[in-house]
Amino acid sequence: MTTTPRLCVTITAPTTAELRRQRDLVADADLIELRLDSVSDPDVDAVLEGRTRPVIVTCRARWEGGGFSGSEDERRSILRRALERGAEFVDIEWRAGFADLLAEFGPRVVLSSHDFTGVPADLQAQADAMRATGAGVVKIAVKATRLRDCLTLLDLSRRFGPAERAVLIGMGDAGMATRVLAQRFGAAWTYAGLVRDVGQISASRLLEQFRFRQITDATAVYGLTGFPLGHSVSPDMHNAAFAEAGIDAVYLPLPAADADDFVAFARAFGVKGASVTIPHKVSFLDRVQELDDLSRRVGALNTLRMDGDRWSGCNTDVAGFLQPLRDRGVTLRGCRASILGAGGSARAVAVALASEGARVTVHARDAQKAAIVASAVGGDAGPFPPAVGSWDLLVNCTPVGMQPRIDVSPMPPDAYDRGLVYDLIYNPAVTRLMRDAATAGCDTIGGLDMLVGQAEAQFRWWTGVSAPTGVMRTAATRRLAEFNANENHVV
Ligand code: NAP
DSSP states (O other), X not given: OOOOOEEEEEEOOSSHHHXXXXXXXXXXXXXXXXXXXXXXSOOHHHHHTTOOSOEEEEOOBGGGTOOBOSOHHHHHHHHHHHHHTTOSEEEEEGGGOOHHHHHHHGGGEEEEEEESSXXXXXXXXXXXXXXXXXXXXXXXXXXXXXXXXXXXXXXXHTTSOTTOEEEEEEESGGGXXXXXXXXXXXXXXXXXSSOGXXXXXXXXXXXXXXXXXXXXXTOEEEEEEESSOOSOSHHHHHHHHHHHHTOOEEEEEEEOSSHXXXXXXXXXXXXXXXXXXXXXXXXXXXXXXEEOHHHHHHTOOOEEEEETTEEEEEOOHHHHHHHHHHHTTOOOTTOEEEEEOOSHHHHHHHHHHHHTTOXXXXXXXXHHHHHHHHHHXXXXXXXXXXXXXXXXXXXXXXXXXXXTOTTOOSSOTTOOSSSEEEXXXXXXXXXXXXXXXXXXXXXXXXXXXXXXXXXXXXXXHHHSSOOOTTHHHHHHHHHHHHHHHTTOOOO
């Protein structure tokens, strides 16, 4: 059993005064990294004075991805001053060659190396050379472009003896596991902060969403896999449900280059289950040992579960789509259901509606694609858009109206007379299509209900218990509002 890594919050600011102010605003951290290379007026004494937490003083040179543009002698003086003034740690780049500082202050040196392009071929030799210097902590950060790069770092962590301290980081989205599961990498600490281009996670997200301080060897790992992942609310929903249900589990974004990449990572970290999104919804079909009938009919799965050493796959999009209709008591048998679009979600919706006895018509701008989706469920292809009065239930399975282009609709504004309009888009919560339909007297359902429904079904399948009521919806709504405030739109 390894010990829980500490949490180090990285602070950057334009001036020393602001760096100090930010330092004092940190609410929960074991260590604070003060990035003196981010300020225009680096002043060691000022940033160290009055601190209440241990610090790492970093003054990264431009040649190592930092912001310091002065000479190497100036940099060395700043770092020496920090060590002499009692900074608990000072970060020195391995390639800087400040041997005098290492010799004099070795145990307080974080010897660091960064590769922003990938994993160097000689990583092990490099790590051994860094270990041999006697630095207190060896920090190696490499750009992770696939999940397997985390395994390279996991292997590397095994070279460090129990008395040696290391921080091994995969920079970028594919390396997020090295930050959240730092404990599995034997890390002395994990860095949190707002340096987004290296894939840092904010301290609040690490602590509140991923429950960083509770993660142990026993914590079950789940995740969302696809490529690329972009912004997703699934980690918010599942982590909130695990926390509320008191389940020792964490759910991570796991952007896998391909199915093999995910499987290799999942084996090494004992991943128990995953939500699956594009393009792996199809590529995993022939990788699982067990597959439910719905996935076969849809031609895509969206959930994986590890049963012993076998992967099972299922499709909860169908149940997630139907749930809001059931909740509203909608009778689907004999209902004239028109689907807009002929992509992945249209296939799941067509299977769902047909399985409940609806008369399915698929309308897409590409008539051939509409015909393929329709024929798979014994339905028809129709004109795009469908004629007024030709449907009882209209389901939008196109992205038209999604953030940021929220003022458009796949339907003309006067194309309704009655019926129920169900838009799969969940950002925004109320789309232009829904507004137009409501104005014309139709009932409407937004995509958040389905998003929550499919996630709740995944949670049940993985854990055998229901997600606590309302928790996933609240988490998703909160994150969507944050994304929209920052204009990072969720797709
Ligand atoms: P997809 O596989 O890419 O399919 C999109 C479909 O929309 C295709 O048929 C595409 O036609 C059509 N389309 C795209 N732009 C169009 C336009 N301007 N006019 C007319 N048709 C257009 O996407 P998907 O996975 O089915 O997702 C579709 C939407 O559903 C997305 O907004 C997604 O966020 C949402 N969704 C929500 C949930 C949920 O849980 N609420 C679940 C899944 C999906 P072409 O083939 O001709 O390009």
